[in-house]
Amino acid sequence: MNIESFRIFELVVEAKSISKVANQVHMSQSALSQMISRIEDSLGYQLLNRSNKGVEVTEMGKIVVKYADNILRNYEKMIQELKRYEKKMDTVMINGNWSLVNYSIPCILYKVKKRLPDHKYELFSSSNEDTLRDISNDICDIGFISCHVRDKALSSHIIGKEKVVLVASKDYAIPDKITIGDLPNYEFLKLKNRESVNYCLQKELDYKGVSYEALNTIFEVDSISSVKSSLENRFGIAFLPYMAVKKELYEEKYKIVEIDGLVLEYDIYVVTKRMEELNESVKETLGLIREMGRDGFC
Numbered sequence: 012m013n014i015e016s017f018r019i020f021e022l023v024v025e026a027k028s029i030s031k032v033a034n035q036v037h038m039s040q041s042a043l044s045q046m047i048s049r050i051e052d053s054l055g056y057q058l059l060n061r062s063n064k065g066v067e068v069t070e071m072g073k074i075v076v077k078y079a080d081n082i083l084r085n086y087e088k089m090i091q092e093l094k095r096y097e098k099k100m101d102t103v104m105i106n107g108n109w110s111l112v113n114y115s116i117p118c119i120l121y122k123v124k125k126r127l128p129d130h131k132y133e134l135f136s137s138s139n140e141d142t143l144r145d146i147s148n149d150i151c152d153i154g155f156i157s158c159h160v161r162d163k164a165l166s167s168h169i170i171g172k173e174k175v176v177l178v179a180s181k182d183y184a185i186p187d188k189i190t191i192g193d194l195p196n197y198e199f200l201k202l203k204n205r206e207s208v209n210y211c212l213q214k215e216l217d218y219k220g221v222s223y224e225a226l227n228t229i230f231e232v233d234s235i236s237s238v239k240s241s242l243e244n245r246f247g248i249a250f251l252p253y254m255a256v257k258k259e260l261y262e263e264k265y266k267i268v269e270i271d272g273l274v275l276e277y278d279i280y281v282v283t284k285r286m287e288e289l290n291e292s293v294k295e296t297l298g299l300i301r302e303m304g305r306d307g308f309c
Contacts, residue, residue, distance in 0.1 A: 014086050016046055017079035017083055020075065020079060023059070028065045028066065029044055056069075056071040057071065058075055059072055101291075102132070103130060103131070103152050103153065103296050104133050105120070105133065105152065106134075106136075106142040108136070108137070108142075111155050111173070111279065112136040114257075115254050115308045119307040119308065120134065122299075123300065127292075130292050137154075139156040142156050142282070143156065143165065146165060152283065152293045153281060153283050153297060154282040155282075159278075166283055166284065168280065169279070170305070170307075171278075171304065172278055172305075173279055174275065175212065175276065175277075176250070176252075176267045177268040177270060178250075178256050178267055179265065180265060180266075181265060183242075183248065185197060185248060186268070189269075189271070190270070190271045191219050191220075191270055194270070195226060197247070198247035199229065199250075200232065200241050200242065200246065200248070202238060215273060216273075281297070281301065
């Protein structure tokens with residue numbers, strides 16, 4: 012006797028027919044009849060009265076139906092709890108480019124965690140190329156990147172845009188608006204090996220006829236905090252992701268220097284393997300991220 016036997020017995024009692032239920036559950040009438048007989052033998056009571064008109068549940072059978080319903084309900088609750096525990100233990104690994112990992116993705120994950128409290132998340136900074144490789148090799152579940160995905164084995168969706176702005180200390184000697192031709196006149200602080208910002212700048216400046224490499228660079232650093240420290244000491248100006256300096260702009264420590272005719276921004280893609288290859292934790296997380304879209308970014 013097993014859980015499925017109780018479920019099928021309830022169907023027979025409700026339909027008052029072994030033959031109808033046999034067709035419904037894809038069993039032969041003989042096999043279903045034998046299964047019910049085994050239940051009766053196991054319990055030691057007759058549960059159904061059989062006739063040419065069908066079957067009728069006995070008083071003993073009614074007791075079995077009552078408890079079978081409770082058994083089935085508790086079984087479903089057990090399965091649900093097992094799944095919840097499985098999800099709790101199933102960590103979702105997330106990669107993202109450096110600026111998103113430091114400033115935007117934690118905000119998204121906070122909102123996701125509020126709605127999926129049983130899930131666990133681990134977040135790592137990674138290049139676009141490494142993120143795509145890690146997803147393909149099942150090292151990472153979800154990636155946030157800034158380039159179009161050409162691998163047909165992966166699924167991608169534009170989740171928003173990241174804006175790059177030219178910023179300076181509030182009292183730095185530079186007008187609030189300059190031309191592209193003015194750029195070589197100022198000293199720059201550059202982020203080293205930051206593919207999204209640098210690629211965006213190089214592409215747009217080259218299009219406008221200005222070489223990014225030819226800008227008057229004082230020094231290159233590999234962290235945003237170092238650039239911010241230099242900005243505050245008025246050592247130069249810098250191109251940075253808007254999200255990285257949003258707080259300082261609000262506090263009026265920095266100012267945005269507008270460049271006439273130049274808008275710098277790039278698409279942000281959320282990338283995974285194809286939906287049918289994802290586990291439930293990743294599917295639920297991805298669904299919320301896509302649902303929130305740009306509103307997920309703080």
